[in-house]
Amino acid sequence: MVLVQQVLFLLVSIFAIALFARKISNIRKAIFLGKKESINDRKADRWKQVLFLALGQKKMFKKPIPAILHAFVYVGFILINIEVVEILVDGLFGTERAFKPYLGGLYTVALSFFEILAALVLVGVIAFWIRRNILKLKRFTSPELQGAPLQDANLILYIEIVLMSMLLLMNAADPEANFLISKHLKPLFSNWSESTTHLFMRITWWGHILGIFAFLNYLPYSKHLHIIMAFPNAYYSRLDPQGTVANMPEIQQEVLYMMEPATAPATTDAAPMSFGAKDVTDLSWKHLLDAFSCTECGRCTEQCPANITGKKLSPRKIMMDTRDRAEAVCAQMDKQGNIVPDGKSLLHDYISVEELRACTTCNACVEACPVGIEPLSIIMQLRRNLIMEESNAPQEWNMMFGNIENNMAPWKLSPDDRDAWTQS
């Protein structure tokens, strides 16, 4: 019986991990649908970002209550995983509590500590569920969160509740265990026979580890992927001042040739290029990494002046749309071998002109993001495509462009009057 369980455990583990690896490589492919961009400078500063933003959760603490609840779940998640090592050893070698003989009294201390963490995770997760479903906090009820995103968020919370409950019940059912929290649950099993409690313990043990594997494999389909992606995303996040818009060297070159024709090459065989981004394949891979790192918390949207005043723009939706589109393109590519146009694009079919037009480029969304995502950078790339490829601008902007071109100022005023103020 034990051997059967061992073999079963090995097979399940291999299957779960292989499935996870396959999906992760798929996501990697989706991210690299984006254009190449080398981000590899100032390594020390980048590691600092990982340390402060991802590991240290610096920006989370702009909101103390969710930051503390999140810290419960985060610390619990990381440290309880140490216990998963024991679970894996037990599963593979058919042992029960393999580390116990080596740790002696310390084992009870360690497991009691893990139980405290598990209880705190439960507190955090239940509080999150209440905030989302009963208190209905504003940033969790935006239009873009209706339907699948809300189900995704709740499903993650349910899985965590089940996992933590299994862990505590398993310890409670173990007659030889006497840990800080689960010992108070022991009365539940007082009337049970020894064999029944042992069976229950095995069931919860299997339930816990199968739950972990299920969680692992749900992760890449979920917004919850941020628990992995936050780290690379923090590493590759922007170090320059936030106000800097990415330069377009190809246009800089064009303008130089126009102004100084002597510098232009006599012939050019460069392929015609398109400006800005119409679809995910026109964005940089970092934009797509951003999209896969987003956990849809809505801190960006909550801070967005356009969204606050009822405009359609929501920076969170920009990120969700970008991920959805990248996944759609990737799925199609898997099916047909290479990218075949499907008549859709990120611009227009996912993100509307009205949304893009509402942005004030104020950087509030970028500042708000705990993991260093830049919705503004995607908005800028889409705006560039609208203006330079589609000539799609409101009439007032076209007038402003004309004024800058002809009068060197955005208003229709004579450049000769630029210093008129010195005379008055």
Place this chain on the structure above:
Amino acid sequence: MNIKSMAAFAAEGSSPEILFWVGCAGSFDQRAQRVTKAFASILEKVGLSFAILGKEEMCTGDPARRSGNEFLFQMMAYNNIQTMNAYNIKRIVTTCPHCFNVLKNEYPALGGNYEVVHHTTLIQELINDGRIQLKEGGSFKGKRITYHDSCYLGRANNVYEAPRAVLEALDVELVEMKRCRTNGLCCGAGGAQMFKEDEPGTTRINFERSEEALATGASIIASNCPFCTTMLSDGVKKFEQEDNVQIMDIAELVAASLK
């Protein structure tokens, strides 16, 4: 005012300590012109030699770039950099945070490398160095003033303290809005919004921000940006508070408090 241009300095074979980049709003907008003159009067008073580009100055291209028109931005940048490099400009001060951001952060990639300061930072330095002497018990002493962080000075460039230090030097009672510093709310003008109608929504961004500023009970809203000044003035008018609450640039507050 007798303001010298870079061309005049060059004709004499000399150069000023600093270029005052006036910007389009500062040059043409009547409200912003008052800020321009106030700041120029401070520079004159402390005896800092400065020049303007005058008719040679052009839009930095900020609204073009941020609306998506990179061609136009690059054209403006090319011309401005040519002009400034020809004059061998080293240091620039500007009263507009949008110009400040473009000159400081975006021109270097295009061959324009200058040391750029925003006027609030320069004023603070001049106060610290004792070059700006303020009146004892100046006209703003004890006045309830709130400070509006512009996006392009604040979040874009992390300048939060210099303007506040200037207000402290003026002995005002500084009251903060709920959304300030990194959480400051935009006035609604950035990203070329200044030059178009709002998209459909429930209210205007400048109304939202002005309401918040008015809630502090301040009699003056201090700003550092010509566009914020315009937006907040319109917002304060919407709540019919224009007779009770003034929007003043940091430069105007200081110019009115000089010894």
